[in-house]
Amino acid sequence: MAAGQWKRIIIAASMLGIAAISSASIGRAGTGSVHPGPMSRADAFARAQALTALGRKMFFDPSLSASGKQACSSCHDPHHAFGPASAAPVEMGGPKLDQPGLRAVPSLRYLQAAPAFTEHFHDSEDEGDESVDNGPTGGLTWDGRVDRGKDQAKIPLLSPFEMANKDAAAVTAALRKAAYAGAFKAAFGDQVFDHPDDAFDAAAEALGTFEQSAADFYPYSSRYDVFLAGKARLTAQELRGRALFEDETKGNCASCHLSQPANDGEPPQFTDYGLIAVAVPRNPAISANADPAYFDLGLCGPLRTDFHGRADYCGLFKTPTLRNVALRKSFFHNGYFHTLRDAVAFYASRDSDPGRWYPKYADGTVREYDDLPKAYWPNLNQDPPFGRKPGDRPALTDPEIDAIVAFLQTLTDADQQAEAVPAN
Numbered sequence: 001m002a003a004g005q006w007k008r009i010i011i012a013a014s015m016l017g018i019a020a021i022s023s024a025s026i027g028r029a030g031t032g033s034v035h036p037g038p039m040s041r042a043d044a045f046a047r048a049q050a051l052t053a054l055g056r057k058m059f060f061d062p063s064l065s066a067s068g069k070q071a072c073s074s075c076h077d078p079h080h081a082f083g084p085a086s087a088a089p090v091e092m093g094g095p096k097l098d099q100p101g102l103r104a105v106p107s108l109r110y111l112q113a114a115p116a117f118t119e120h121f122h123d124s125e126d127e128g129d130e131s132v133d134n135g136p137t138g139g140l141t142w143d144g145r146v147d148r149g150k151d152q153a154k155i156p157l158l159s160p161f162e163m164a165n166k167d168a169a170a171v172t173a174a175l176r177k178a179a180y181a182g183a184f185k186a187a188f189g190d191q192v193f194d195h196p197d198d199a200f201d202a203a204a205e206a207l208g209t210f211e212q213s214a215a216d217f218y219p220y221s222s223r224y225d226v227f228l229a230g231k232a233r234l235t236a237q238e239l240r241g242r243a244l245f246e247d248e249t250k251g252n253c254a255s256c257h258l259s260q261p262a263n264d265g266e267p268p269q270f271t272d273y274g275l276i277a278v279a280v281p282r283n284p285a286i287s288a289n290a291d292p293a294y295f296d297l298g299l300c301g302p303l304r305t306d307f308h309g310r311a312d313y314c315g316l317f318k319t320p321t322l323r324n325v326a327l328r329k330s331f332f333h334n335g336y337f338h339t340l341r342d343a344v345a346f347y348a349s350r351d352s353d354p355g356r357w358y359p360k361y362a363d364g365t366v367r368e369y370d371d372l373p374k375a376y377w378p379n380l381n382q383d384p385p386f387g388r389k390p391g392d393r394p395a396l397t398d399p400e401i402d403a404i405v406a407f408l409q410t411l412t413d414a415d416q417q418a419e420a421v422p423a424n
């Protein structure tokens with residue numbers, strides 16, 4: 001295995017739940033304790049494998065939900081890069097599967113290198129200048145409110161509009177009855193089900209460990225990866241799309257959705273994990289938005305609670321990877337757009353032709369940035385392709401938008417190709 005690959009696995013391990021493979025803090029395989037002591041590398045590896053197998057079973061197990069009908073995989077479909085199979089902007093959950101969600105379901109691929117959330121991110125690869133503060137960056141979910149897979153997994157298990165378990169005891173009761181209950185005890189101890197909080201932690205750890213499985217979650221098998229390895233060609237249109245994606249005066253997409261391998265040869269993740277205000281139009285298809293006073297403001301809340309009142313953080317959402325984005329049928333945190341072409345075209349003319357994207361008041365004037373109260377407009381990103389004046393030419397022509405879409409379609413992993421849907 002190449003050194004870079006090891007590094008990736010260790011980064012993945014530390015981000016998504018288990019301690020680094022060589023570290024002392026994970027349990028000895030098979031000793032069956034929830035908080036086992038030091039162990040050798042080989043034992044740690046065996047334990048990671050056991051937890052991966054367990055986590056995989058749990059991920060696909062609908063009995064872990066109050067409805068008995070919803071597994072993690074119901075929303076995070078492995079045939080859609082662990083994103084949603086449906087075109088709905090949000091999924092239904094809850095005990096009767098009638099409670100609508102608040103946000104679009106993200107893909108779970110390529111999360112392994114996401115840094116822990118920080119308000120001040122200094123990137124050592126940022127043109128060699130570590131003094132640049134890139135602002136709020138990292139974490140999981142659209143607002144970065146948890147750092148690791150094992151912490152994140154607890155959210156859907158208990159969320160009233162997702163798997164809707166009442167508490168840790170309800171999850172534990174389901175685990176006790178599961179076909180893999182024996183394997184669960186073998187990994188975490190015979191008494192584990194007697195202590196629901198421990199069992200709940202253990203379940204989350206197994207799910208977080210599964211999310212580090214490279215073959216499932218970061219195969220780097222897209223045509224673009226093969227191209228970067230010098231083993232495939234891109235069409236003239238795809239190459240043109242890449243150039244526009246990277247050109248700072250045109251798409252400028254790569255300033256956030258990094259498209260070049262890192263200095264150490266790590267393949268590009270197509271995100272810098274930054275939290276940014278893009279001002280996607282308000283989505284009336286989300287039921288919570290029926291209340292005109294409700295706004296999903298991302299980093300400043302309401303789902304995230306530690307930055308309530310931080311006006312400068314309102315409207316900021318995490319930059320998602322664009323790997324496998326062509327598989328999606330709803331785009332952005334609120335799932336407002338339903339074609340990749342519209343998602344890209346929105347960038348090109350958000351400011352030059354706002355009337356194309358935002359609704360109008362009764363008098364015909366455009367309600368621009370209608371999902372972000374005016375007090376927070378200073379937070380809007382105004383770098384290219386944004387920052388034009390109404391009536392200016394759009395940042396990208398129609399053929400240029402088509403070329404970028406064609407380039408984005410090269411980012412679909414090989415095992416997902418058969419599922420690819422046309423961009424429009």
Ligand code: HEC
Pocket residue numbers: 059070071072073074075076091092093101102103104105106107108111139140141142143149152153156157161162163207211303
């Ligand atoms: C009802 C649909 C639904 C179910 C079921 C569900 N999720 Fe999610 N998942 C979501 C949504 C929506 C988000 C985004 C939440 C947010 O930003 O607040 C998300 C986010 C995530 C993230 C963070 C992704 C990122 O881009 O940062 C992870 C990891 C995750 N889910 C894992 C799981 C696991 C593990 C389970 C099962 C225990 C699960 N999910 C069950 C809908 C679901």
Ligand code: HEC
Pocket residue numbers: 245251252253254255256257274275276277278279280317318319320321322325328330331332333334340343344347348381383384385404
């Ligand atoms: C300043 C940083 C930034 C730039 C520049 C940028 N993006 Fe994004 N991108 C984001 C953020 C942040 C989101 C999520 C915003 C949200 O959901 O509210 C996003 C979301 C997306 C999505 C939706 C992905 C999904 O999973 O739903 C697509 C598609 C996309 N960007 C494509 C592009 C393209 C193409 C360009 C260039 C024309 C571009 N982006 C330029 C930050 C950026």
